[in-house]
Amino acid sequence: MSDEYILELQHIRKEYPGVVALKDVSLEVKKGEILALIGENGAGKSTLIKTCSGAVIPTSGKIVINGKEFTQMSPQLAAENGIAIIYQEFNNVKGLSAAENLFLGNPIRKGIVIDKKAMEKEAEKAFAQLNIKINPKTLVGDLTVGYQQMIEIAKAILQDAKVLIMDEPSAPLTNAEVESMFKVCELLKAKGVSIIYISHRLEEIYRLSDRIVVLRDGEYIKTLITKDSHVDELIQLMVGRSLNETFPPREARYREDEIVLELQDVSGNGDKNINLQVRKGEILGLGGLVGAGRTELVQMIFGAAKKTEGKMIFKGKEINPKAPREAIDLGIALVPEDRKRHGVLLGVSVKNNINMPIYKKISKASVINNKKEFETAKKYEKELLIKTPTLHQLVKNLSGGNQQKVIIGKWLAANSELIIFDEPTRGIDVGAKAEIYKLMNEVIENGKTILLISSEMEELMGMSDRIVVLAEGRITGELQKDEFDQETIMKMASAV
Amino acid sequence: MKSTIIRILKEKAIWIVFIVLFIAFSLANHRFISTSNLFTIARQVSMLGIASIGMTFVILIAGIDLSTGSIITFVNIVGAFLMVNMGFSMVAAVVVSLILSMLVGVINGCMISSIGIPAIIATFATQIVFEGISYLICGGTPIYGFDERFKVIGQGYLGPVPVPVIIMIVCFAIGSFILNKSYFGRYFYAVGGNEDAAKLSGIRVGRTKYLVYALSGLFAGLAGIVMLSRTNSAQPTAGLGYEFDVITCVVLGGVSISGGFGKMSNVVAGVLIIGILSNGMVLLNVSTYMQMVVKGIVLVLAVGFDSFQKKRALT
Numbered sequence: 096m097s098d099e100y101i102l103e104l105q106h107i108r109k110e111y112p113g114v115v116a117l118k119d120v121s122l123e124v125k126k127g128e129i130l131a132l133i134g135e136n137g138a139g140k141s142t143l144i145k146t147c148s149g150a151v152i153p154t155s156g157k158i159v160i161n162g163k164e165f166t167q168m169s170p171q172l173a174a175e176n177g178i179a180i181i182y183q184e185f186n187n188v189k190g191l192s193a194a195e196n197l198f199l200g201n202p203i204r205k206g207i208v209i210d211k212k213a214m215e216k217e218a219e220k221a222f223a224q225l226n227i228k229i230n231p232k233t234l235v236g237d238l239t240v241g242y243q244q245m246i247e248i249a250k251a252i253l254q255d256a257k258v259l260i261m262d263e264p265s266a267p268l269t270n271a272e273v274e275s276m277f278k279v280c281e282l283l284k285a286k287g288v289s290i291i292y293i294s295h296r297l298e299e300i301y302r303l304s305d306r307i308v309v310l311r312d313g314e315y316i317k318t319l320i321t322k323d324s325h326v327d328e329l330i331q332l333m334v335g336r337s338l339n340e341t342f343p344p345r346e347a348r349y350r351e352d353e354i355v356l357e358l359q360d361v362s363g364n365g366d367k368n369i370n371l372q373v374r375k376g377e378i379l380g381l382g383g384l385v386g387a388g389r390t391e392l393v394q395m396i397f398g399a400a401k402k403t404e405g406k407m408i409f410k411g412k413e414i415n416p417k418a419p420r421e422a423i424d425l426g427i428a429l430v431p432e433d434r435k436r437h438g439v440l441l442g443v444s445v446k447n448n449i450n451m452p453i454y455k456k457i458s459k460a461s462v463i464n465n466k467k468e469f470e471t472a473k474k475y476e477k478e479l480l481i482k483t484p485t486l487h488q489l490v491k492n493l494s495g496g497n498q499q500k501v502i503i504g505k506w507l508a509a510n511s512e513l514i515i516f517d518e519p520t521r522g523i524d525v526g527a528k529a530e531i532y533k534l535m536n537e538v539i540e541n542g543k544t545i546l547l548i549s550s551e552m553e554e555l556m557g558m559s560d561r562i563v564v565l566a567e568g569r570i571t572g573e574l575q576k577d578e579f580d581q582e583t584i585m586k587m588a589s590a591v
Numbered sequence: 592m593k594s595t596i597i598r599i600l601k602e603k604a605i606w607i608v609f610i611v612l613f614i615a616f617s618l619a620n621h622r623f624i625s626t627s628n629l630f631t632i633a634r635q636v637s638m639l640g641i642a643s644i645g646m647t648f649v650i651l652i653a654g655i656d657l658s659t660g661s662i663i664t665f666v667n668i669v670g671a672f673l674m675v676n677m678g679f680s681m682v683a684a685v686v687v688s689l690i691l692s693m694l695v696g697v698i699n700g701c702m703i704s705s706i707g708i709p710a711i712i713a714t715f716a717t718q719i720v721f722e723g724i725s726y727l728i729c730g731g732t733p734i735y736g737f738d739e740r741f742k743v744i745g746q747g748y749l750g751p752v753p754v755p756v757i758i759m760i761v762c763f764a765i766g767s768f769i770l771n772k773s774y775f776g777r778y779f780y781a782v783g784g785n786e787d788a789a790k791l792s793g794i795r796v797g798r799t800k801y802l803v804y805a806l807s808g809l810f811a812g813l814a815g816i817v818m819l820s821r822t823n824s825a826q827p828t829a830g831l832g833y834e835f836d837v838i839t840c841v842v843l844g845g846v847s848i849s850g851g852f853g854k855m856s857n858v859v860a861g862v863l864i865i866g867i868l869s870n871g872m873v874l875l876n877v878s879t880y881m882q883m884v885v886k887g888i889v890l891v892l893a894v895g896f897d898s899f900q901k902k903r904a905l906t
Contacts, residue, residue, distance in 0.1 A: 397791075399791065419790055419791050423793040424793075436785070436787060436790050440789065442784040443851075448792075451789075451793065458774045461775060462773055463774050505792065539858045
């Protein structure tokens with residue numbers, strides 16, 4: 096062991112029931128260096144850094160901070176040992192001043208009275224150290240995101256952090272704000288603070304970091320010296336898995352000239368100038384990294400978010416859905432990303448969930464036709480092989496895969512023509528995954544069209560007929576089936 | 592088999608509470624079980640029952656309506672004012688009052704759904720405003736001197752059965768129908784269970800809320816009409832604090848205060864329990880103040896039971 100390392104993670108392994116999130120990952124952070132941690136969505140970056148804060152307890156492995164060994168951390172231990180993490184969601188109170196936020200939970204006091212003056216003085220010193228201009232009296236809610244982040248950094252420095260871990264710090268910032276954040280990072284580095292920098296943006300990593308650690312599928316892949324490496328090599332390492340999962344085959348059913356949905360210069364909800372065409376009978380994959388604006392795009396198509404500009408044409412007619420109900424009536428359906436919060440009604444039965452969008456249709460003078468209601472539910476229970484003791488079972492008692500089938504059944508019952516799947520297999524076990532893929536193929540065979548958002552490269556390439564890639568709210572590329580290639584997609588998604 | 596029995600017992604637990612309470616009061620005071628007293632209870636609970644139907648819908652969608660008592664007062668005063676001071680016929684006065692009560696509900700719906708004011712504050716404000724309006728209309732003095740036939744609604748009998756009880760039964764049938772047979776009922780459960788998911792399933796959540804608060808206003812208004820006929824004079828304090836009893840009935844009937852769960856049939860039990868509790872305590876000479884203490888504790892127990900189960904399920 097050498098004393099030049101401030102933080103070492105040794106053979107970290109993390110198992111969840113049925114999944115191994117981290118497999119024997121080791122890395123070292125030198126004093127005063129900026130270490131970039133990169134990998135695709137789900138590579139294990141977040142899990143790994145959470146072991147440093149105690150938010151995740153590793154199954155095995157050691158964390159060594161300044162020569163002291165730990166088998167697990169806690170937020171207190173991390174703070175005491177100089178580890179600070181800046182998450183994407185800030186831990187601030189918007190109604191308190193910048194100074195008070197710096198001392199949140201541990202204010203400078205005189206007896207039971209807080210000493211505002213002293214806190215403001217200390218805050219001023221801390222900001223001056225970082226060379227940033229914030230009036231300590233300003234309410235945090237009145238500050239821009241960039242300054243709010245600076246306060247998080249100042250808080251860490253005030254607590255004497257030796258290692259600063261930053262999770263996608265540039266994601267919410269404007270270009271100018273990113274520049275000043277970089278300056279602060281460099282300043283900290285000069286003062287001997289180490290930084291672990293997580294980002295999807297490869298250009299930032301090349302500008303800022305000294306070394307790069309690549310993770311893939313929960314495994315440590317390689318450490319690169321930044322100035323000796325090349326972007327192509329990096330991308331290859333990130334995606335370089337062998338594709339071995341097989342997907343159920345499907346005959347191409349689409350025709351080039353039959354367009355179901357066309358977007359012309361659609362902007363809004365964080366997306367800009369989106370142009371795309373969805374052909375009838377195809378699975379169009381939307382690729383990209385988390386936060387690329389894919390979910391935001393489909394929300395606009397489904398009427399769950401407002402578009403500010405552009406035209407949407409569905410089956411030859413311009414549409415402008417202002418509520419999901421309108422989109423559903425047009426024949427558009429959404430299987431949302433967060434199944435439990437947005438997809439199913441957990442406290443409602445399988446039968447009622449499936450019928451929910453069509454109740455009005457199967458009612459006469461508002462009275463439900465119980466026979467139709469039951470038959471519809473029964474039909475999709477059989478067709479989709481939903482495993483449930485009875486149709487009256489509450490959906491919360493079903494497995495994730497079966498809940499997903501209930502949602503698909505609901506949209507088939509509503510006779511939707513375009514079904515949008517947003518991360519359809521997230522949190523679903525392998526067996527159920529294969530069933531969902533088969534169902535998607537059946538949906539296509541029944542003459543319908545699918546828009547598929549997936550962050551799993553294999554799934555995206557395995558299921559799509561065509562892939563459009565987004566990055567930061569814009570389309571950065573389109574690939575036909577014979578052009579599918581992990582590295583190309585990754586490059587487009589990273590916008591390099 | 593065993594689990595089915597447990598499930599049924601759980602579902603019907605409130606009825607068991609009712610029966611136990613009923614037997615206890617019968618043993619404690621022989622007058623309790625006399626026919627005339629039972630009819631008194633039935634008449635007393637009729638208004639509570641009618642108002643609790645609307646409240647059931649409201650609580651099912653995870654809302655609350657604190658304006659119920661105030662709407663009852665308002666309908667009392669307006670109905671009486673229309674008949675006595677404006678010379679409206681009985682039927683016209685009743686119809687206009689009911690429409691107005693529904694409009695108060697629509698105002699609640701607008702504040703909650705379109706503006707986004709929390710239900711507890713919106714309906715609290717409505718409560719105060721319409722109590723004030725009632726006083727403004729009547730000038731603080733009771734209004735009386737109605738058409739003799741108006742008495743029938745609150746005091747009449749159809750054979751041996753009091754008319755208000757019949758009205759209540761019909762209302763429960765309608766409420767049950769809305770909840771179980773019409774698609775609106777499905778929407779109520781969906782909105783109360785998870786508003787986001789309901790919206791993404793194609794339910795127009797905003798409209799559903801309007802409907803629910805309008806119905807709550809309407810049922811409260813109907814309870815107000817029955818009360819006006821029963822007391823035969825309109826008091827500006829007629830419905831004071833009534834929402835408290837109504838909410839207690841509904842929650843006691845197992846409708847989850849956080850929305851999404853509940854059955855109309857069990858609300859009937861909740862209403863009956865509050866009915867015999869009030870009546871029984873009077874017979875046992877329990878002071879009004881002590882009754883308040885008991886009712887407050889009953890509400891805490893009912894909500895506590897639901898909340899504690901949820902909390903345990905989470906941890």
